[in-house]
Amino acid sequence: MAPFITKFEPYEPEEYVVDKKSGTKSPARLEKIAIVGSGSWGTALARVAALNAAEREGFDPEVRIWVREHEVPGRGKLTEIFNQTHQNERYLPNVDLPENLVAVPSLKETVRNATLILIVVPHQYLPSILEELKEPGLISSRARAISAIKGVEVVIQKDGPTADIHTYPSVIEKELGIPCSALGGANIALDVGRGEFCETTIGVPSAKDAALWHAVFDGPSFRVHPIEDVAGVSLSGALKNVVALAAGFVDGMGLGGNTKAAILRIGLLEMSTFTLEFFPGSSPLTFSHHSAGVADLITTSFGGRNRKCAEAFIKSKPEYSGESKPDSGKSFEQLEKELLNGQKLQGTLTSREVFEFLEARGRLEGYPLFEKVYRISFEEMDPKRLFEDL
């Protein structure tokens, strides 16, 4: 195992109080978990956290999850259905959730008094969420956050042009003033929901964060490895979706396993090189050795939604569909609506942001795969050109 795995003592409550009458000892305060986001990945992680919170000393068993309220025709309010059926029917169907996982319609009530906040929302929604969470006094100064958001924040300075790039944990840390870790994959939500054996890497700023988040998520079939590379874990989660689009293009063109494996290998190197170039404190081992790197890339490129839409994107082109069509293929926007049942595609957004960032920095030539994925997705480049200059 990689040497930079974070060493930590297993979590224990820091202080106890003793009941004078009975002499029983109990933790002086409880850790309280809140989940911001109830898509498929958020719900799968919430299930794991709630199962642990119910069993571990020092945790408030009630775990709150923010569910945007709406009326389900003929059945009532969505949060009420969630709390009665203990299922998230839309995003994680057929998975029973623990009863101590409670859907809350108000974002503020979800996080109030929480000490451990998981943020897992499509990255386009983060700014408005942070705006609401910044209300003075809402979030305790001893709270900690962890981000499972797949994406990066790119800011283009139009008068340069130059560009800045930030990971979401650093954005959250700055906006909320609390430490923020990063939770990586591998992450096909439904498999996690079913309790199948899998691993996840968390990037943590300190050993204390490692102990707490390990206690929240680790279990016999969900193995958590904390490492000291918040930026690497966060970047890997964002960039792997760009490579998964390339994998989907390979599938769409009907090419075989060797070609796909070559694209994954080259993609993993670009992910690692990009991260080390722009976040020099990161480690290449995050990509080559850890679940958030190589394993998450594999699972996403064979089973994820970015791969699926990218395959459909190529197959919708007349030259690959096997039938002549009057239209010249579907856009990713159309496919997202048709295939994802309301979920958002992260890879295309990240692809555009990474492209614009590299272009502004004059560094496109270092990343031929990232460049091609963007041009095939948005500039009608012939997908066969994916393999040029690799």
Next chain:
Amino acid sequence: MAPFITKFEPYEPEEYVVDKKSGTKSPARLEKIAIVGSGSWGTALARVAALNAAEREGFDPEVRIWVREHEVPGRGKLTEIFNQTHQNERYLPNVDLPENLVAVPSLKETVRNATLILIVVPHQYLPSILEELKEPGLISSRARAISAIKGVEVVIQKDGPTADIHTYPSVIEKELGIPCSALGGANIALDVGRGEFCETTIGVPSAKDAALWHAVFDGPSFRVHPIEDVAGVSLSGALKNVVALAAGFVDGMGLGGNTKAAILRIGLLEMSTFTLEFFPGSSPLTFSHHSAGVADLITTSFGGRNRKCAEAFIKSKPEYSGESKPDSGKSFEQLEKELLNGQKLQGTLTSREVFEFLEARGRLEGYPLFEKVYRISFEEMDPKRLFEDL
């Protein structure tokens, strides 16, 4: 790209002779390629080599491939069919082979006068082949070999007990007295046969070997990267088949992509750790960065024959087949016969050899995945225990 990629000048003939009459210059001698082995992978590589030999200056265009003779009922001799149809119908169906690739029934005639010899046979056949090739004067002392054999040679000393392990390139080098390189994957033969984009890593003992083997195999859709790690490339090709069996067990149990990706990640680390422990001159980058490592493992674990038989092995067990059967599952021997059309399964043999080696050395506890694959394959261990102690 990894820094230990071998630097070499592109191949050029060392000497030329000038025709006095016409003044035209031609190479003083020609490199001559021989292929020992005509299974699917051997034939796919022979196709690539023959296409290059026909076009490159300094190469004899005739490439000989050893095909074991037998009578095809109603159609005549196999080598004659091969040389008339320019197809290897049994092992690489529907792929047209170049006319300068010539099937030869005699092993000795295949390699006579050859300067570049590719050996690509199931590893159980190698000893008898080397015995025949050792005939004095048969193989030129300026010849070079390259091994695409997937396996390792393990010698158990019964009176220790201790054990030795050797890679096939080192065995070939010792037995034939010529330098031997290693050719790795990614290697689904049919995809290579169809000319789809893929990569391969070759481990070479010198820059001269790098230049020659690059000239033999490299092309626009078959990218060859030489690295200075013969043992690492050879070991990766052997050990990845053991991990692919584990991947097949995951598929057979009906588990999802996260689980499979976790097994691949852990397997890749065991492959790398094993190689560095017993072949300390090797590089971990061979596994983490190069096609022969991570990419070959991915392609083999999703598309190869070891994965396929391992999935069938689990599904033949009554508890996974969905039907009650009187027998208690099929052995790998049975499945090899039923599913592989005469091809040999390398992973189970390697699994047994690696297990016996680690047991004799008292090092089983360092390799829990390798140990479990053996015990599930040969000792009726419950496949669910694959995930214990990982």
